[in-house]
Amino acid sequence: MTAALEARDAVLSFGETPALRGATVTVAAGEILAVMGPSGSGKSTLLHCLAGILLPQSGEIRFGDRRIDAMSENERSTLRRDHFGFVFQFGQLVPELTAEENVALPLLLGGVRREKALKSARPWFGRLGLDGLEGRRSGELSGGQAQRVALARGLVARPEVLFADEPTGSLDSLTGEQVMDLLVESARAEGTTVVLVTHEARVAAYADREVIVRDGKVTSLTPEPVLS
Amino acid sequence: MLLAMSVPLTLLGLLEREPSHGYDLKRDYDAYFGRGRPLSFGQVYATLARLSRDGKVVMDEVAPGEGPERKRYVITEAGATEVDAWLVEPVQPEPHLQTVLFAKVVLALMLDRPAERYLDLQRGKHLQRMRELTEIKRSGGLVDGLLADHGLFHLEADLRWIDTTAARLDALAKEVRS
Numbered sequence: 001m002t003a004a005l006e007a008r009d010a011v012l013s014f015g016e017t018p019a020l021r022g023a024t025v026t027v028a029a030g031e032i033l034a035v036m037g038p039s040g041s042g043k044s045t046l047l048h049c050l051a052g053i054l055l056p057q058s059g060e061i062r063f064g065d066r067r068i069d070a071m072s073e074n075e076r077s078t079l080r081r082d083h084f085g086f087v088f089q090f091g092q093l094v095p096e097l098t099a100e101e102n103v104a105l106p107l108l109l110g111g112v113r114r115e116k117a118l119k120s121a122r123p124w125f126g127r128l129g130l131d132g133l134e135g136r137r138s139g140e141l142s143g144g145q146a147q148r149v150a151l152a153r154g155l156v157a158r159p160e161v162l163f164a165d166e167p168t169g170s171l172d173s174l175t176g177e178q179v180m181d182l183l184v185e186s187a188r189a190e191g192t193t194v195v196l197v198t199h200e201a202r203v204a205a206y207a208d209r210e211v212i213v214r215d216g217k218v219t220s221l222t223p224e225p226v227l228s
Numbered sequence: 229m230l231l232a233m234s235v236p237l238t239l240l241g242l243l244e245r246e247p248s249h250g251y252d253l254k255r256d257y258d259a260y261f262g263r264g265r266p267l268s269f270g271q272v273y274a275t276l277a278r279l280s281r282d283g284k285v286v287m288d289e290v291a292p293g294e295g296p297e298r299k300r301y302v303i304t305e306a307g308a309t310e311v312d313a314w315l316v317e318p319v320q321p322e323p324h325l326q327t328v329l330f331a332k333v334v335l336a337l338m339l340d341r342p343a344e345r346y347l348d349l350q351r352g353k354h355l356q357r358m359r360e361l362t363e364i365k366r367s368g369g370l371v372d373g374l375l376a377d378h379g380l381f382h383l384e385a386d387l388r389w390i391d392t393t394a395a396r397l398d399a400l401a402k403e404v405r406s
Contacts, residue, residue: 038391038395177365181366184366201354201355201358201383201384201387202358202362202380202384204355204358205355205358205359205361205362205380206359206362207359208359210355212348212351219348221348221351221352221355222352222355222356
């Protein structure tokens with residue numbers, strides 16, 4: 001196994017409030033890692049650092065052999081667009097766009113022509129049980145449907161890493177299970193590495209391994225993967 | 229433990245569907261309720277013998293010369309009444325106030341040992357079992373999935389207790405050391 005992502009002694013404070021106090025974690029390529037922890041423990045901040053959205057004040061963040069923390073904002077933006085996918089708690093679909101356009105959005109932002117982007121988006125509707133909903137806007141979708149559209153959007157560009165922050169947090173447990181089933185199935189099929197932030201043990205149980213963030217530090221509950 | 233105690237009633241319930249041979253009862257019990265703990269034939273026949281002694285089941289159609297396996301067991305009215313009474317009686321909620329884990333946490337605090345580490349080890353063990361049950365849910369049918377769900381919800385409740393306890397370890401330490 002090789003490391004897809006790594007944080008080494010990451011420290012980050014928001015004003016006087018420390019969020020990460022030397023967080024260290026390794027995510028193996030193709031691994032589904034659950035990041036657990038109580039509210040305010042720093043788990044979402046850790047995800048944002050690993051994804052290059054936030055920069056630690058000290059410590060290192062690596063994607064493969066590249067130092068994310070040493071990149072400019074533009075480089076990180078390109079990295080996120082070309083290599084990472086995202087799913088958030090409330091889907092955060094663009095309300096003015098149809099479901100199909102929402103799914104195609106990462107491709108459109110990456111410069112893919114509209115027709116080609118929409119063509120790539122379409123198969124995801126069948127795969128995620130969304131057939132017939134391509135033309136609907138987010139207000140016309142149920143919570144579970146919207147979250148599956150968000151999942152398709154996160155995966156459409158075939159990212160190397162999918163960051164999922166409480167992806168079932170707004171759903172009832174049965175709908176949440178469907179979304180997790182699809183997320184895990186799709187990630188396994190594509191070989192996508194997944195960083196899954198959740199406070200729910202039932203959601204974390206879909207992952208290969210879990211770590212817990214407590215007071216800005218990471219504790220591994222199971223052995224770290226052996227990396228080559 | 230609870231399931232072991234309900235074996236006679238579960239077999240009676242299976243007999244209420246239709247009269248059955250011991251072999252068929254074992255097969256159905258193992259398929260629906262065994263889950264890695266199949267009944268032995270000895271247990272099945274001993275249970276049926278007790279149920280017969282107590283008038284809950286009777287045997288019919290013992291074909292001459294065909295051996296005990298040809299015995300077919302039929303539930304009696306007394307047996308059916310017992311199944312009915314068992315089904316409508318809610319299972320006793322078990323608060324598990326004196327769990328081994330609770331004892332370990334309190335003792336660890338009393339002895340100034342790393343109670344939080346023990347809770348983390350337990351958390352890891354629980355999550356490992358939850359991963360196994362989730363995989364059963366994902367790859368199995370509805371019966372397996374619902375049984376796995378039962379386990380998952382109980383493990384999740386334990387984990388909530390572990391989280392709450394972990395958050396209150398300092399206060400608990402003061403109380404048990406005073």
